[in-house]
Amino acid sequence: MTPFIRESGTVLPLNRVNVDTDQIIPKQYLKSIRRSGFGDNLFDGWRYLDEGEFGMTLNERRINHEFVLNDPRYQAPRILLAKENFGCGSSREHAVWALMEFGFRCVIAPSFADIFLSNCFKNGLLPIVLNEEIILELFELATRKQAMDLTVDLPGQTVELPDRRQIHFDMDPIRKETLLKGLDEIELTMAHRASIEAFEAVHRRAQPWLFDKETCS
Amino acid sequence: MAGRTLYDKVWDAHVVGVRRDGQTMIYIDQQLLHEVTSPQAFEGLALAERMPWRIDANLATPDHNVPTLNRSLGIDGITDLVAREQVETLDMNCRRYGIRQFDILDQRQGIVHVIGPEQGATLPGMTIVCGDSHTSTHGAFAALAQGIGTSDVEHVLATQCLVQAKAGNFSLRVDGELDKGVSAKDLILAIIGRIGTAGANAHTVEFRGQTIRALTMEGRMTLCNMAIECGARAGMVAVDDTTFDYVAGRPFAPTGSRWDEAVACWRTLVSDDDAIFDKEIVIDAGRLVPQVSWGTSPEMVVGVDEAVPNPARVSDAGQAEAIERALQYMGLKADQPITDIRLDRIFIGSCTNSRIEDLRAAAGLVRGKRVASSVKQALVVPGSGLVKAQAEAEGLAEVFLEAGFEWRDAGCSMCLAMNPDRLGPGEHCASTSNRNFEGRQGHGGRTHLVSPAMAAAAAVHGRFVDVRKLL
């Protein structure tokens, strides 16, 4: 996993509620068997006017200049500012891969959907929950003539505004640690191999029907 | 000590321990795999030179990408080469590790969430995961079933554990008798309409009450299937004899003395009377009418006897804007009666409503009738090869075919349009699936979520009609 410590960059304001993972990366791109190649198709349905197909190159596409991602103000944004329930819908981790490949390292929203949130932590995309009031203020600042840059500092749990104001965000200490160190989840669990084996033995005795299911071919 | 909820009990029975970093590891009894969210997990496993922890805890099938025509051609029938590579990759990974797969040519192939219960691979009290959000379906069996991302698919393959914090307990009690023509689908749509798509975030919902007890297992699956659409970590229903009757005799279900032993254990899978829930809601199902979604989120739903909402009458500015945007995408006008909406295509299928009872309900409304000439296409896509065979044996396939429906092979199909079945831009579809997001069923397509009976009636009339008046 990519560690997250401190990141600065342009904020892209995406003013929609309930943005679902189908919008973040539409299903036609899920046919890939790889983990990469999704960045160009992030928000595909909003970003382009034509219908995208897997394998199309960018210069074949008709750009939707109305969509915020295509606004020249927001060059190479690093931080996504979103509204309630961001990342709802399908469990596709491709949504997080697409955001990261595009260059996002952090998403700030008043709330996130559960599976998306968990997928963020698995990949090193930092989800920050801030209250509605601050979010509204950030939207106001980010949509001015000049784009806004923010600095996100995970060790100090702060979002730093251009005027030096620091906004604190809450973060589960365990998740913070994992993100800071970019720890490998499987390795962490594998360190407890003996406990898993011990549990499994007891579980097998208690509910033997869960094991050795008849094989029918 | 206070009593425990059903969720508490299944959770407690699977806690392996607390990891060095403080997170809880829970043991996973069953993982379901499909072609879309597993390739990167298998790749990760191979790159790290790890082996699956427990082969027999996995069951795979291709469903999202498979064509629903010309099934006998097998993989060669997949004309989209990228999709084909994905299905082949699943084949290869299953062969490589010896994972049981119902492949594209197997009659038991179908949508993962249909075949798990059908095969008895879904059992009460289990922990179940799948790289698919609608894994919540299996909660109908008092299983703790959760959708996970691909990293977690790999994690479960490698360790048989899922690492997470426990969610809250949400009691959703439904009382009252459902009217004729009002189904579990209408109930769950109404629930989402009431609590919203984030209404159960960070909670596991237990559906309880007399209405839920009266539902069949298939109805309970429909309900739990869409629990994810209100943001729930999982949906669950306590066991009763309906559960056991359904599970008994299924291929992977225990038999003989093991069965008795299992049932004795499963009987405890109910919330204690003094269990404490973090959130509680009570819903009266007696007054429920058939539901139709009009917008681009499952919470944008009203009764068939109502009209499309008017943003001018909504006080919250953000909400009014969302309604406006949805109306524009959907090509609908404020205050337009739902029964005025004309349909271009009909889709009866998906893990929400593609089981035999769904097909029976739909067939009941088309028997002896014709699909309206204004409808371009009406599809029935059974949830599995076995559902298809049963429907054919019961004569349902004929009913659909005679009415002018297309009768297809099992798969996800137009639910998410990864295969060739999809809507054209601007087309309205009465769909028994679970998501009406923009472009979900095809670029620019307009989805209206309804029950199988409502979809069938819409096919015949070319617009939405209140099925209660037809029964």
Ligand code: SF4
């Ligand atoms: S039927 Fe639809 S919702 Fe269900 S698993 Fe397939 S694509 Fe997902």
